[in-house]
Amino acid sequence: MTIRTRDVGELDLHVLEAGQGPPVLMLHGWPQHAWCWRKVIPLLADHHRLICPDLRGFGWSEAPGTGYDPETFAADALALMDALDLDRAHVIAHDWGGFAAFLMALHRPERVDRMVILNTAAPWVDPSPALVPALARTWYVVALAVAGETLARSKPERMAESFRRDLVNPDAITPDDxxxxxRRLAKPQCAHATKMLYRSYLRAALEAMLRPRYQHMRLTRPTRFLFGTNDAAISPVMLRSMEDHADDLELELVDGAGHFIAEEQPGLVADRAKAFFA
Structure with a gap:
């Protein structure tokens, strides 16, 4: 495994790379960084070149003052591919990285081969009364948008406890993990990124109620979606209409995992990716 900084234009991204073969871009979510793939990387590196960046503002990547939204994350990922001279890549992505991967495939389908998406809110959410209780799970969005920077910087131990609440297997992410x-999230630049990310999301969600942004866009890239059913943040109800917006998307509900499925079920994630990318 190599660790290096990649210049992608307006910022430097911290990137883990491992393996050889067809390229696979691996995009993490909040509150993590590329280390979240530590259990999956050894299972895929014999067959693929794995490229695992820290998103802007997270981990050890540069943290500019703006750009904390999935559209910019997607643009950063495409810029990283350009810097690596990659025309196309498979993608494995989780949470905010998953939303960015969807947008990569919607805006630039020629750059994306196949995708495995993990516990992510889809860009398309059709209005339904069933969404009301599902939205109750997203209370943390408001909390992080209002006080995310303060919470991240002043209470890392409490934040750490919250990360483990929906684990089916508590050993998958230990208290030390x-x-x-x-503690990385408590760094000033990462704490600021947290606040800005959730403020932009809250604003976008409110705008989407009045003018849906992605409903007219269709996903044309083959996609497999793995969803840990014990997710405390995202309800499966929010995924109901997803397949209606895609040409080739299959959803697999995974018992025995919550939101952090790559750490709770790394073998399953790797097996599904190997079979799908073969």
Missing amino acids: ALAYA
Whole structure:
């Protein structure tokens, strides 16, 4: 495994790379960084070149003052592919990285081969009364938009505890693992990125109620979606209409995992990716 900084134009991204073969871009979510793939990387590196960046503002990547939204994350990922001279790549992505991967495939389908998406809110959410209880799970969005910077910087131990609440297997992310994530998140630049990310999301969600942004866009790239059913943040109800907006998308509900499925079920994630990317 190599660790290096890649210049992608307006910022430097911290990138883990491992393996040889067809390229696979691996995009993490909040509150993590590329280390979240530590269990999956050894299972895929014999067959693929794995490229695992820290998103802007997270981990050890540069943290500019703006650009904390999935559209910019997607643009950063495409810029990283340009810097690596990659025309196309498979994608494995989780949470905010998953939303960015969807947008890569919607805006630039010629750059994306096949995708495995993990516990992510889809860009398309059709209005339904069933969404009301599902939206109750997203209370943390408001909390992080209002006080995310303060919470991340002042209470890393409490943040670490919250990361482990929906784990089916508590050993998948140990208290030390969670605290490592939380302490990195407590760095001023990462804490600021947290606040800005959730403010932009809250604003976009309110705008989408009046003018849906992606409903007219169709996903044309083959996609497999793995969803840990014990997710405390995202309800499966929010995924109901997803397949109606895609040419080739299959959803697999995974018992025995919550939101952090790559750490709770790394073998399953790797097996599904290997079979799909073959």
